[in-house]
Amino acid sequence: MNAAMAVLAGLFLSAGIYLLLSRALIRMLLGLLLFGNGVNLVILVAGRLSRGVPPIALDGKLPLAGAANPLPQALILTAIVIGFALFSFLLVLAYRAYQSLDADDTNEMRVAEPKGGPEPPLSY
Amino acid sequence: MQSLPTPPGQWLVLLPVLIPLAGAALLLLLRQMKLLQLPLAVLIAAVTALCDFVLVMRVAESGPQAMTMGNWLPPFGIAFTVDALGAGFAFAAALVVTIVLLPLGADAPDRARRDGLYPQVLLLLAGVSGAFVTGDLFNLYVWFEVMLIASFGLLALGRQPMQLDGTVKYGFPNFMATSIFLLALGLLYGLMGTLNMADLIGASARADKAALAAIAALLLVGFGMKAAGFPLNTWLAASYHTPPPAIAALLAALLTKVGAYALIRSLAMVLPDARVMLEPALAVVAVATLTLGPLAAIAETGLRRLIGFLLIGGIGAMLAGLALGTEQGLAGAASYGIHAMLALGALYVIAGLVEKLTGAGDTRAMGGLLAMSPLIAMVFGLALFAVAGVPPLSGFWPKFLLVTAGIDRWLATGDMTALALWLAVLLNALLSLIAVARLFAHVAWRAAPLPGFAPQGPRQVMLTSREERMVLWPAALLVMGLVGLGLWPEPIMGFGMATAKALLDPAAYIAATQLAGGSP
Numbered sequence: 001m002n003a004a005m006a007v008l009a010g011l012f013l014s015a016g017i018y019l020l021l022s023r024a025l026i027r028m029l030l031g032l033l034l035f036g037n038g039v040n041l042v043i044l045v046a047g048r049l050s051r052g053v054p055p056i057a058l059d060g061k062l063p064l065a066g067a068a069n070p071l072p073q074a075l076i077l078t079a080i081v082i083g084f085a086l087f088s089f090l091l092v093l094a095y096r097a098y099q100s101l102d103a104d105d106t107n108e109m110r111v112a113e114p115k116g117g118p119e120p121p122l123s124y
Numbered sequence: 125m126q127s128l129p130t131p132p133g134q135w136l137v138l139l140p141v142l143i144p145l146a147g148a149a150l151l152l153l154l155r156q157m158k159l160l161q162l163p164l165a166v167l168i169a170a171v172t173a174l175c176d177f178v179l180v181m182r183v184a185e186s187g188p189q190a191m192t193m194g195n196w197l198p199p200f201g202i203a204f205t206v207d208a209l210g211a212g213f214a215f216a217a218a219l220v221v222t223i224v225l226l227p228l229g230a231d232a233p234d235r236a237r238r239d240g241l242y243p244q245v246l247l248l249l250a251g252v253s254g255a256f257v258t259g260d261l262f263n264l265y266v267w268f269e270v271m272l273i274a275s276f277g278l279l280a281l282g283r284q285p286m287q288l289d290g291t292v293k294y295g296f297p298n299f300m301a302t303s304i305f306l307l308a309l310g311l312l313y314g315l316m317g318t319l320n321m322a323d324l325i326g327a328s329a330r331a332d333k334a335a336l337a338a339i340a341a342l343l344l345v346g347f348g349m350k351a352a353g354f355p356l357n358t359w360l361a362a363s364y365h366t367p368p369p370a371i372a373a374l375l376a377a378l379l380t381k382v383g384a385y386a387l388i389r390s391l392a393m394v395l396p397d398a399r400v401m402l403e404p405a406l407a408v409v410a411v412a413t414l415t416l417g418p419l420a421a422i423a424e425t426g427l428r429r430l431i432g433f434l435l436i437g438g439i440g441a442m443l444a445g446l447a448l449g450t451e452q453g454l455a456g457a458a459s460y461g462i463h464a465m466l467a468l469g470a471l472y473v474i475a476g477l478v479e480k481l482t483g484a485g486d487t488r489a490m491g492g493l494l495a496m497s498p499l500i501a502m503v504f505g506l507a508l509f510a511v512a513g514v515p516p517l518s519g520f521w522p523k524f525l526l527v528t529a530g531i532d533r534w535l536a537t538g539d540m541t542a543l544a545l546w547l548a549v550l551l552n553a554l555l556s557l558i559a560v561a562r563l564f565a566h567v568a569w570r571a572a573p574l575p576g577f578a579p580q581g582p583r584q585v586m587l588t589s590r591e592e593r594m595v596l597w598p599a600a601l602l603v604m605g606l607v608g609l610g611l612w613p614e615p616i617m618g619f620g621m622a623t624a625k626a627l628l629d630p631a632a633y634i635a636a637t638q639l640a641g642g643s644p
Contacts, residue, residue, distance in 0.1 A: 013307075020296075020300065025292070028296055032296070032299055032300065032303070035300070035303050036303055038307075039303055039306050039307045039310060042307055042310040042311065042314075043306075043309070043310035043313065045310075045314070046310045046311060046313045046314025046315075047313070047314070048314075071313075072310075072313070075262055075309075075310075075313070078262075078266065079265075079306055082266065082269045083303075085269075085273060086269065086272065086273060086276075086299055087299075089273065089276055089277075089295075090295050090296070090299065093276070093280065093288065093291055093292060093295060094292065096280075096283070096288055097288040097289065097291075097292050100283070100285045100288055101285055101288060101289060106292070106293075109289045109292065109293075110289075111285050111286045111288075111289040112286050112289040112290045112293065112362055112363065112365070112366050113361075113362050118425045118486075118488070120422065120423035120424075120425070121425055121487060121488060121562070121566060121574075123566070123570070123574065
């Protein structure tokens with residue numbers, strides 16, 4: 001199961017990168033989302049998957065053999081929350097940029113860096 | 125297990141994060157009291173800087189300090205571990221925020237204040253301090269994100285179309301960079317089973333070298349993008365000139381340095397074997413960043429964009445120190461970080477003043493600053509030449525360390541990488557000097573703008589007394605610091621050497637972390 005999940009994570013990551021290579025903001029956002037979820041899967045697999053044994057230890061005893069690893073789950077939970085906040089911000093930002101720049105193509109967004117920049121100063 | 129209470133002294137490690145975080149919440153609660161916001165924010169940042177200073181002193185006296193959350197012993201609990209590097213950077217960051225808050229307050233429109241300008245600045249400080257004091261890689265990721273969301277807000281505050289454009293160009297690559305960092309963390313956890321830095325140092329010696337190199341390469345991409353190393357630095361040039369100058373000063377002073385800090389921490393201290401394997405890549409990135417930054421600055425005509433390119437060249441110096449990896453090299457990188465925080469903070473603030481006086485953002489439409497205000501021209505010139513590393517200003521000494529480190533390593537080992545880095549640092553110094561000398565000549569020396577280029581805005585002949593108090597004097601204070609550190613470099617050089625020693629021999633760091641919160 002670990003191998004299958006690793007392949008799945010790879011698919012997520014590659015699909016995310018493919019979408020990020022686009023110039024349309026919405027596609028890039030979806031790409032970031034996929035990439036982030038791929039990363040979460042990687043962390044899950046990194047903790048080694050197991051089935052059906054909860055990571056609960058009775059007082060003074062070690063947890064059962066083959067218990068799930070709770071740490072990656074805690075890491076992923078944190079990453080999901082943070083990623084969600086940033087993603088929401090970028091979503092709103094993309095919409096505002098679309099409204100005020102009238103473009104969702106990053107090549108057309110040339111307010112900060114106008115096309116045809118000036119020649120280097122030649123004096124001195 | 126164990127239930128010793130945390131000794132009160134250890135709480136000090138937490139304060140640089142706790143104070144700005146609580147301060148940001150407090151300012152949000154007090155958002156109706158508009159007059160109170162700026163003084164309170166300055167006070168909170170100043171108290172943070174004071175705590176950082178005490179921390180620097182304690183670290184210098186008795187070695188790295190650590191504190192473990194909830195008394196869970198590392199590597200299970202999250203540990204905050206501060207050594208010389210972290211404490212010094214945190215102190216410089218808090219100091220710059222304290223000083224730059226004044227020009228920020230003078231310039232900020234009411235709308236930005238209403239939208240939470242000061243809480244966001246304090247959140248940024250909390251994130252930056254957290255990144256400097258944490259001893260856990262996953263926790264470092266969390267602080268990166270805190271810093272990132274605050275910087276998003278600060279960049280977009282004011283909602284000008286140009287700012288939105290800049291924020292988009294800034295936001296996507298930086299979010300991507302932290303995602304790549306997180307990916308590396310996942311793989312690192314899979315390989316080592318721990319993310320505590322002190323624990324990783326021991327574990328990395330036993331780990332599979334090939335896997336380690338791949339993970340370190342991912343870290344290099346993620347942190348390198350944050351630090352604005354070539355070729356992943358275009359976001360900086362596209363965004364840092366868009367917000368008001370004081371906000372750009374904050375971002376320029378803090379953010380890229382955190383990326384460079386994370387690179388130094390993770391590669392030089394935590395994964396030293398991987399640093400050796402990645403050395404060729406690091407050297408290529410450093411050489412390219414060192415030369416292309418100032419070259420772009422020479423060709424640029426927008427004042428604040430130009431400063432952005434100078435900033436990128438400086439990041440190259442820090443990367444060169446890391447690529448050299450010797451004690452002197454790391455000392456140069458660390459002390460350059462402190463210098464760059466102060467210098468870039470000052471330079472962006474003064475650039476705002478220069479733009480006001482000349483009524484233009486384009487250097488071709490500027491001119492006659494020296495006649496208009498000799499004082500501002502002098503402060504501007506000093507900050508510029510400090511960034512370029514002209515003696516006797518503070519930028520000279522870190523570069524001096526780097527140059528000696530390069531030549532020493534080349535003479536000792538005959539290593540061509542060291543020779544290339546040595547040449548690149550020298551070339552960077554020359555090109556930066558050309559760039560800033562031309563800039564100073566264009567803006568201050570030349571009597572009038574180029575024919576055909578009129579200032580777009582009105583020229584403001586005199587600064588108001590409020591602007592003098594809140595913008596000019598804070599910037600002049602920072603510049604005086606640059607002059608002072610140049611004339612008396614002992615603090616910054618001593619900091620650099622102590623840091624490099626601690627990075628190369630992390631025994632004290634490990635000891636501090638393991639014993640945190642009592643003995644097992």
